[in-house]
Amino acid sequence: MAVRSSFPEARRPAGGAGRILVVEDEPRIREIVRVYLAAAGYEVEEAADGRLALAAFDAAPPDLVVVDLLLPGLSGEALVRAIREVSDVPILIASAKRSDDERIEGLRLGADDYLPKPYNPVELVERVRAILRRTRPVSGAARPRTYASGRLEVDPATRQYRVDGREGRLTPTELRLLLALSASPGLVLDRERLLALVTTGIGETTRTIDVHVANLRRKLGDDASAPWAIETIPDAGYRWAAPVDREPAPVRGSR
């Protein structure tokens, strides 16, 4: 897993709504998606299979990737995994929902959302817009926040985090989850509430939240059985267990 060593600025499009890479092997669907996204102001890059998608991704990293899972050659799952190795770009899986477990598995791989086929292209554009809105820097939140007496530091603008000397980047969904939980330390939020706060909420089940919590815990190095950050409250939901520092912790020594 590649971890960036510094806090780079979040890449924003020079103009327009952003660049979307659409990975879809069916030309008809690809064309419809392209037309609708372009009409909404997005610049669209298309790829007909996973390998072409990786090449396009390397050539010019997009602001968001739409991925079909049933692709010839490299599967959509393998593609999502390969992208996640090097990038935390928002990923929307738009694919036939073969089972609920597959949907959950897609989210476990690090996708931000899952839109089942057949879908209305208008809804796909809405999901893209919603995910990118969550990705955008939050005004008034440009200053890094610290938690647990400085143990965890998160910059909402770039989604970079630093915990116990490790650095990485949260996905938009993980950042939203972290902010939702930590906004009310000690208060239990049930899965339905978190679902509404964190995801687009359409066609989602509360299991979605469990998967995102597991992903976030893994990044934070949090242990579900002895949590310092996110506590599971049986039959109730989740609770932020660590204090939120009011001001960024002072820099101590050369640490």
Ligand code: CA
């Ligand atoms: Ca397909």
